[in-house]
Amino acid sequence: MDKRTKEEREFAESIDRLLTDEEVTASEEMNEDYRTAVNFARKLTEFRANPSPQFKDQLKQRLLLKLTQQEVVARQEEEAKSFWEFLRNLVPQNPAWRTAVATLVVVLVAAGVLWRVGMFTQAPVLEGLGGEGAEVRAPVPVPALGVEMEAALQPLLELEAVPLEPTVFPFGNTVTIVLAFKNSSSELITVTPFPPAAHIVGSRTIGPVHSFAEGDDSLELSASEIVSHTLIWDQRDSSGEQVAPGWYNVYAGEVTIYKDTEPAETHLSFGTLTHLLIQHPQGAMEKVIELDLTETAGGLSITLEQVELHNQGVIFSAFTTPPDYSPPQDSKSHPLKGLIPALAEYTVDGVTIQAKYSELMALEDGIRMTWGRGESYLNPVPSDATKLVFRIISFGDWQGPWEFMLPLQD
Amino acid sequence: MSVVKEGISARETFAELYEEYLPKVFRYIQYKVNNMQLTEDLTSTVFEKALTNFGKFSSDKASFSTWIFSIARNTVIDHYRVQARKQTISLEEVVDVPSGDLSPDEELARKEELKKLRVNLAGLSREEQEIISLKFWAEFNNRQIAKMIGLSESNVGTKLYRAVRKLRNSFLESENG
Numbered sequence: 001m002d003k004r005t006k007e008e009r010e011f012a013e014s015i016d017r018l019l020t021d022e023e024v025t026a027s028e029e030m031n032e033d034y035r036t037a038v039n040f041a042r043k044l045t046e047f048r049a050n051p052s053p054q055f056k057d058q059l060k061q062r063l064l065l066k067l068t069q070q071e072v073v074a075r076q077e078e079e080a081k082s083f084w085e086f087l088r089n090l091v092p093q094n095p096a097w098r099t100a101v102a103t104l105v106v107v108l109v110a111a112g113v114l115w116r117v118g119m120f121t122q123a124p125v126l127e128g129l130g131g132e133g134a135e136v137r138a139p140v141p142v143p144a145l146g147v148e149m150e151a152a153l154q155p156l157l158e159l160e161a162v163p164l165e166p167t168v169f170p171f172g173n174t175v176t177i178v179l180a181f182k183n184s185s186s187e188l189i190t191v192t193p194f195p196p197a198a199h200i201v202g203s204r205t206i207g208p209v210h211s212f213a214e215g216d217d218s219l220e221l222s223a224s225e226i227v228s229h230t231l232i233w234d235q236r237d238s239s240g241e242q243v244a245p246g247w248y249n250v251y252a253g254e255v256t257i258y259k260d261t262e263p264a265e266t267h268l269s270f271g272t273l274t275h276l277l278i279q280h281p282q283g284a285m286e287k288v289i290e291l292d293l294t295e296t297a298g299g300l301s302i303t304l305e306q307v308e309l310h311n312q313g314v315i316f317s318a319f320t321t322p323p324d325y326s327p328p329q330d331s332k333s334h335p336l337k338g339l340i341p342a343l344a345e346y347t348v349d350g351v352t353i354q355a356k357y358s359e360l361m362a363l364e365d366g367i368r369m370t371w372g373r374g375e376s377y378l379n380p381v382p383s384d385a386t387k388l389v390f391r392i393i394s395f396g397d398w399q400g401p402w403e404f405m406l407p408l409q410d
Numbered sequence: 411m412s413v414v415k416e417g418i419s420a421r422e423t424f425a426e427l428y429e430e431y432l433p434k435v436f437r438y439i440q441y442k443v444n445n446m447q448l449t450e451d452l453t454s455t456v457f458e459k460a461l462t463n464f465g466k467f468s469s470d471k472a473s474f475s476t477w478i479f480s481i482a483r484n485t486v487i488d489h490y491r492v493q494a495r496k497q498t499i500s501l502e503e504v505v506d507v508p509s510g511d512l513s514p515d516e517e518l519a520r521k522e523e524l525k526k527l528r529v530n531l532a533g534l535s536r537e538e539q540e541i542i543s544l545k546f547w548a549e550f551n552n553r554q555i556a557k558m559i560g561l562s563e564s565n566v567g568t569k570l571y572r573a574v575r576k577l578r579n580s581f582l583e584s585e586n587g
Contacts, residue, residue, distance in 0.1 A: 016551055040577070
């Protein structure tokens with residue numbers, strides 16, 4: 001083994017020991033360069049930060065809940081399968097008996113429906129009415145969970161927003177968002193503050209355009225109970241101006257959950273609850289433009305191939321064959337490995353919107369870049385727009401711009 | 411072969427793996443995005459994805475460490491592709507570093523050092539940065555790193571040694587300059 005190989009091997013072993021907090025001293029035959037490298041590696045290990053215990057516990061709690069839910073779903077599917085097999089065995093082979101059984105099933109189903117709509121029993125009482133800040137409380141049956149699962153379920157609050165799916169709202173119309181708070185635990189919890197703050201943030205801007213202040217109250221939720229809270233937004237920003245058309249995300253502020261058992265206090269924050277699109281007052285342009293526009297910058301040619309304009313956004317597709325490109329063969333030599341996606345923006349009649357980074361797809365003869373697919377939600381183009389400029393700023397280590405001008409009106 | 415050991419429930423297995431890998435994944439992502447909130451969000455995403463696909467994971471095809479770090483790497487790449495927040499790599503937003511019993515002055519000096527370290531790390535090649543992050547933040551041995559990035563173990567050793575010395579030199583130069 002030569003000296004350099006020996007140094008490299010000892011160096012790797014030293015780092016592995018440093019990472020397990022062992023003391024490391026360089027052997028005497030090693031030179032100063034090696035020693036200072038080990039000392040610097042020691043310094044690097046000191047910069048390691050750890051997740052906070054609170055984050056670690058909350059995530060663990062959430063994952064265990066998810067695991068339990070997966071198990072419940074799997075068990076229900078198994079039970080449903082058994083139930084239908086049981087029913088199949090019950091149905092007689094004789095046609096007359098089959099008719100009689102089918103009639104009986106129809107009668108039972110109809111009776112069940114009538115019972116559910118409240119003709120045989122009194123409907124659950126809803127506390128409160130709809131409207132801004134209104135709270136609706138509905139009793140929810142506690143799911144029959146096994147002892148093991150019951151124990152595994154940690155107290156947790158789930159928050160969902162309706163509409164759950166991305167939804168288009170006409171310009172200037174009132175936006176109604178219902179937040180549903182569900183106590184997923186098997187004990188009483190208190191949620192503070194209630195309602196929590198909520199924020200509407202433009203998907204292409206920084207900072208909220210409108211915030212709903214948190215309330216002064218607390219909310220008590222019994223096991224599995226769901227309480228809804230309605231937010232009504234008039235599409236105006238904090239200074240009272242109508243917000244621009246485009247995509248907006250809804251977030252909720254942090255809450256603290258109190259309960260009798262340990263941990264008695266849990267802080268909970270939520271991610272994006274839902275996405276809203278405020279449509280252009282004149283509507284969105286809807287057409288697919290097939291193109292073959294090629295621009296070259298920094299030695300790289302990029303072709304804009306297609307622009308899809310639809311009422312929920314715009315999708316750009318471009319293609320390039322970088323110098324020395326070879327198609328994907330295995331993960332070791334994949335052409336997208338370590339490649340920074342293309343950064344772009346687009347300008348519609350003088351207003352520039354960030355398209356940000358593309359998705360990339362490696363093909364036989366080059367790389368396809370797309371912006372606006374999936375959940376990247378690029379704002380739609382208004383129906384009366386006249387000029388669209390799409391600009392790719394950089395791609396990998398290449399610097400542009402590659403600029404494409406598109407007249408929009410025929 | 412499933413990852414779940416005989417006589418141990420999926421819940422226990424996952425909980426064990428969570429305890430072992432959460433700090434590693436967290437530190438790796440923290441190094442990549444340099445923002446505590448975002449690190450927590452992306453770490454959560456990684457483990458949620460892992461949990462969703464846990465039943466499909468086969469230890470015959472890859473070790474759990476390789477599998478979870480491929481999820482972590484893809485999650486970070488997806489984040490840059492889809493969310494593409496320009497402010498994610500911010501040298502100003504230096505995250506908490508373990509301060510131990512440091513005085514406020516010492517803590518400030520430590521944060522300055524970390525800032526310098528990040529600037530100098532950015533001067534390394536992407537491959538060198540990846541090797542350093544997998545070694546020091548994710549705490550993998552050279553064999554595991556070799557499998558992840560498609561190099562031989564000895565090649566990883568060579569590149570690691572070279573990258574640390576390169577980083578040391580640029581760090582010292584910036585301290586003296």
